[in-house]
Amino acid sequence: MASSSCSSARLAPARARTSRSATRVGYNGARPLARRHVSASASSSSIVVAGAAGQTGVRVVERLVERGFHVKAIVRDADKAKETLDAVMANAKSGSVEIVKADLTKQKDAEAIRAALEGAQAAVWAADTKSLGIVPGPLGIAAMAVPALRGMVPKPKADFTALTNFLDAAKEVAKPNFRLAMLTSAAVTRLGWHEDKQKHLDSVVDIPIVRLNPFGVLDVQREAEEVVRTYGISYAIVRPVGLKDDDSWPPARPVLAQGDVLVGRANRRDVADVLIAAATLPECEGKTFEMATITGYPPNDEGLAPSADLLKTDKERVAMGEDLGLGAVEYDATSAGEAFVDANRIAASQLLPGMTQDATKLEMGRTYEQLDRGEVNRESGTEATPRERALAATGSRRWFAPPVPNQDRER
Known part of the structure; x- marks a missing residue:
């Protein structure tokens, strides 16, 4: 595939490897590839990954080719992406990667994107929030450190x-049964809940990074989700908690929840597995859910289908009366939907990484381990501390590039 707006390169597997012997650090040092993360038709299917060169997107590509898929990887910088994806293919059992150079925000690349989607079985949207229009300027960065400036942004x-x-x-051009798996973030609905619900669930609302809502990213992602839900295509939306790499939070068992009350950490490889399941498993269709990684437990050998099958569809949650953060004027705490949220909260509140099971006491940039050691002194509901403001100023590029609130943050 080649045009003025698109260049592609086919990467072939460098060596073979049996899936049963593949390992990942995590549970007792090893992680076998689960059997039922995806459907059985991988060898003849193609899946498009938007944002394939990102930290999570590249993990999605890696896991797809391990399962024998042909992946069309949409990237802005083809040369840089090829270096990264060459390393991915070196460990692949089968499958292949076609790099598609295209900027999702540019109309001139529309034909390249259309060509990538031709005949695709599914797609994973792992693009950063720049693709949704979030580009913080100097004033926005400064306001992270100086609260008085926030009203000016x-x-x-x-x-x-x-x-x-x-x-x-x-x-228009994908297969009739095409599905989109969309990556957003935990916490996107919390600030949109009715004020009474926010008070009831203050343990997940009053987390510093949630209250800060940098650059309005939670609001924009919530709106983007609604665009997908109302577009008339098959979809599943995955909202991971704080994203971590193997060195800080190893892969283990992905845990799924609903109600937007899950707090904790998610390994990017596990997020990739869940996104692939969301794109391919019938049990995930029409559902929005959160996920975290629970270390010390092995992944389900049957994959994610059994857990996903227990989740409610978005239509079911609306019918149950759940406040989904879309501007509800009333909050019925006695509805079946809110009882469902409370049930999720009971389980989720016991899964925080630290011994101190209260994320509202965290300062931005501090960890649960520091909280347990007494290195964090923050009461729930207080204003940002000087340290938080200093971190936001001096670490703006580290913490907000790209400006996704669950990136390298405790949630």
Whole structure:
């Protein structure tokens, strides 16, 4: 595939490896590939990954090729992506990767994106929030450190052109049973809940990074989810908690929840597995759910289908009366939907990484381990500390590039 707006390169597996002997650090040092993360038709299917060169996107590509898929990887910088994906293919059993150079935000690349989606079985949207119009300027960065400036920062203007162009192309040229698995973030609905619900669930609302909502990213992602839900395509939306790499939080058992009350850490490889399941398993269709990695437990050998089958569809949750953070004018705490949320909360509140099971006491940039050691002194509901403001100023590029709130943050 080649055009003025698209260049592609086919990467072949460098060596073979049996899936039963593949390992990942995590549970007792090893992680076998689960049997039922995806459907059995991988060898003849292609899956498109938008944002394939990102930290999570590249993990999605890696796991897909291990399962024998042909992956069309949409990236902005093809040369840089090829270096990364060459390493991915070196460990692949089968499958292949076709690099598609295209900027999702540019109309000139629309034909390249359309060509990538031609005949695709599914797609994973792992693009950063720049593709949704979030580009913080100097004032926005400064406001992270100086609260007095926050009122001067204009509300971000979400731009869903890239997303809708992608969805339009998929509806037109992808397979009839095409599904989109969308990566967003835990906490996207919490600030949109009715104020009474926010008070009831303050243990997940009053977390510093959630209250800060940098650059309005939670609001924009919530709106982007609703675009997908109303577009008339098959979808599943995955909301991981704080994203971590193997060195800080090893892969283990992915745990799924609903109600947007899950707090903790998620290994990026596990997030990739869940996104692939969301794109391919019938049990995930039409569902929005959160996920975290629980270390010390092995992944289910049957994959994610049994857990996903227990989740409610978005339509079921609406019918149950759950406040989904879309501006509800009333909050019925006695509804079946809110009872469902409370049940999820009971389980989720016991799964925080630290001994101190209270994420609201964290300062931004501090860990649960530091909280357990008494190195954090923050009461729930207090204003940002000087240290938090200093971190936001001096670490702005580290913490907010790309500006996704669950990136390298405790949630």
